[in-house]
Structures are given as structure tokens and as C-alpha cells.
Amino acid sequence: GQQLNQSPQSMFIQEGEDVSMNCTSSSIFNTWLWYKQDPGEGPVLLIALYKAGELTSNGRLTAQFGITRKDSFLNISASIPSDVGIYFCAGHGSGGSNYKLTFGKGTLLTVNP
Amino acid sequence: EAGVVQSPRYKIIEKKQPVAFWCNPISGHNTLYWYRQNLGQGPELLIRYENEEAVDDSQLPKDRFSAERLKGVDSTLKIQPAELGDSAVYLCASSRWPIGDTGETQYFGPGTRLLVL
Numbered sequence: 001g002q003q004l005n006q007s008p009q010s011m012f013i014q015e016g017e018d019v020s021m022n023c024t025s026s027s028i029f030n031t032w033l034w035y036k037q038d039p040g041e042g043p044v045l046l047i048a049l050y051k052a053g054e055l056t057s058n059g060r061l062t063a064q065f066g067i068t069r070k071d072s073f074l075n076i077s078a079s080i081p082s083d084v085g086i087y088f089c090a091g092h093g094s095g096g097s098n099y100k101l102t103f104g105k106g107t108l109l110t111v112n113p
Numbered sequence: 114e115a116g117v118v119q120s121p122r123y124k125i126i127e128k129k130q131p132v133a134f135w136c137n138p139i140s141g142h143n144t145l146y147w148y149r150q151n152l153g154q155g156p157e158l159l160i161r162y163e164n165e166e167a168v169d170d171s172q173l174p175k176d177r178f179s180a181e182r183l184k185g186v187d188s189t190l191k192i193q194p195a196e197l198g199d200s201a202v203y204l205c206a207s208s209r210w211p212i213g214d215t216g217e218t219q220y221f222g223p224g225t226r227l228l229v230l
Contacts, residue, residue: 004155006155031212040122040223040224040226041223041224042117042204042206042221042222042223042224043156043204043221044221045218045219045220048218088155088156090155092212099161099168099169099211099212100158100161100169101156101158101212101219103154103155103156103157104155105153105154105155106153106154106155
């Protein structure tokens with residue numbers, strides 16, 4: 001089955017710093033998604049990417065769909081305390097797996113005020 | 114617009130007991146998903162419904178898990194009997210249509226945190 005490798009597993013940064021995390025897939029994806037999950041809540045969609053090479057921003061967040069279609073990264077600029085949480089990449093391929101999202105294991109982000 | 118509603122939010126049971134989780138998707142969303150999220154992991158799909166039909170239940174452990182979506186709206190996920198390894202967060206999500214290449218977004222509920230003792 002499809003596997004996603006997400007790194008780093010955790011990050012501890014100072015408020016104001018930029019942060020970057022990435023995901024690689026064992027197979028080609030047609031869609032890459034980035035979610036954030038706060039404690040006790042479900043994942044919330046941050047950014048969706050649908051085309052290889054696509055670069056999309058949402059406020060201080062920027063994500064890119066890798067040109068090989070097997071990777072994606074998420075950047076957060078000028079981090080603030082409320083950025084704390086677990087960030088998940090997710091994606092799906094084509095054919096029989098088209099409707100099934102595969103999630104990475106998450107990156108735990110801690111921001112020190 | 115109300116989000117995906119799940120209940121209960123927390124459940125503690127002893128092993129071998131039955132347990133059920135309920136989900137009310139966003140109004141008008143035809144596709145409903147149940148995920149299981151183990152500690153330190155991302156969500157994993159258990160079952161996907163399109164209206165009242167279960168179109169992908171390949172990851173559902175059918176010996177003890179069952180699900181239904183009568184009338185194509187609310188859904189219930191049941192475990193009987195529960196085992197220690199079933200302790201996890203059970204997430205429900207919905208979308209208007211299957212995500213596919215349509216650009217549809219899945220919206221997640223807050224989840225039910227199950228602890229089996």
C-alpha cells in the first residue's frame with residue numbers, strides 16, 4: 001500500500017522563526033493536502049495542492065506539490081504560539097486508490113513564546 | 114454551517130464490552146468516512162460511504178467492527194467485543210462528493226476518544 005514518510009517527527013522552535021516540514025511518498029499522488037490537528041480535535045485542512053509544481057499560500061503558510069508528484073513541503077513563516085499542534089500531510093493517488101487518503105505520521109510543532 | 118458532529122467525545126469501557134460511536138455529517142454531504150487514529154499516528158480509513166452504500170470497507174476489521182448509515186445521513190460505528198488494541202481516536206469525516214480529483218475537501222469531526230481497559 002501507499003506509504004508516506006513525514007519529517008521531522010517533532011520540532012521545537014522560538015516564536016518568530018520559520019519552520020519547514022516535508023513528506024515523501026512511495027508512489028505518485030494526484031493530490032497533496034496539509035492538515036493541522038489541535039489537541040482533542042479533528043484535523044483541519046490548511047492547504048490543498050492539485051498539480052505538480054503548484055505552490056500555494058494561506059497566510060503565513062506555503063506548500064508546494066513536488067514536481068515528481070512524490071513529495072510535498074509545508075513552510076510556516078514567522079511562527080506564533082497558536083501554530084502549536086500536529087501537522088499532517090496526506091495525499092491520494094489515482095485508480096482504485098483515488099478516493100482513499102493516506103496520512104503521514106505527523107510533525108509535532110512546539111513554539112516557545 | 115454546523116460542522117461534523119460526533120458523540121460521545123470520550124468513552125472508557127472494559128475489554129469485551131460493546132461500544133458504539135455516532136456521527137452526523139455536514140448537511141448535504143453525501144460521502145462519509147470513518148477513520149481510526151492511533152496514538153502518534155495519522156488517521157487511517159476504516160470505511161467510506163456514498164449515501165447509504167458502503168463503497169470501501171476493505172480496512173474495516175469485520176469480525177468485530179460494523180457500521181451503518183441508514184437513510185444516508187447519520188452513521189454509527191460499532192465494536193463488539195472491544196479489545197485493548199482498539200483504544201484510539203475514532204474520527205468521522207464528510208465531503209459533498211468523493212474526494213477523487215474533484216477537489217472536494219473532507220471535513221473532520223472532533224473524534225471519539227476510546228479507552229479500553
